[in-house]
Amino acid sequence: MKITIFVGSSRKGGNSEKLADFVVHDIEHEKMYVKDLHIRPIEDLRHAENGFQTIDDDYDQFVEALAKSDVVIFATPIYWYSMSGLMKNLIDRLSQAIRDKRYPNLKEHLKTLRTIVVVVGGDEPRIKGLPLIQQFQYTLEFLNMPFSSYIIGVANQPGDILKDSSALSQAAWLNQKLKSGFFTEER
Template identity: 60%
Template sequence: MNITAFIGSSREHSNSEMLADHVLNGIPHQNLFLKDLNIQPIHDLRHSKEGFQFVDDDYDQIIQALLTSDIVIFTTPIYWYSMSSIMKTMVDRLSHAIRDERFPQLKEKLQTTEAIILAVGGDEPKIKGLPMIQQFQYIFDFLKMPFLSYIIGEANKPGEITKDEQALTQATLLNNQLKARINV
């Protein structure tokens, strides 16, 4: 089973990345750090005569990860009550990717790729982060992706996620579930 974690924080060793590390401890996976990729914002040409045009950036790495993963984990800090801007840019570009003639199998593949959300915020995130989870649910519904699970952690300063016992317990449970599925 192939698992990819899209790490959407702009901070090194962020709380959201630490939560992903906890979920994926002992499980083979790959991390894609969105902050290290050159992903251009979407130029929406869906309804124009010429349609979407090729964009020379690193987004093909995202597409390749989506095409080769059985589970994808969207890992993001909660910024202004939503996902990080680099995560949102990645998601926005899916409009282009599912129409990209170079990857005709992508839309169908996404229908069998399970999604997990890991989010960490500092202002009552377990309540105020729920609209973001709903936003992801709508995205997954649109793409017909199975939505496996989500965890919202509470932390602000670097390393504070280690104090959120509820999120860490949920992460351990999810880790055990994933290990059982892949026989690790």
């Protein structure tokens, strides 16, 4: 089972990353820091005569990581009641990736991926973060990607996620499910 975490925080070691780390504790995985990738914003050319064009940036690294994964974890802080801009830019470019002739099997592969979303915020995130979870749910539904689970953590300052026993308990439960192969079984 190949697990990849996409960290959408603007700083390494943030609370959303730490919570995702608990989900994959003692499980082999890869981590990709979106902030370290140069990803240009999407230019919507779906209806243009020649459609989307190849862009010279690092987005292919994300697509290739998706293509090699069985389980993906999107970890992002809650910024202004949504995902980080870094993560949103990554998600927006999927419109282009699913039409890219260089990845003819991507749409089919996305249907097999198991997806976990890990978000952390400080302003009543278990209520105010729900629209963000729905945003992921609708996006993944559009892409026919299975939305396996999510965790909403509470934290303001660096390291505060370690005080959120509920989020840590959910992370431990997901960790056991991943170790048991639950998320890679056919449904």
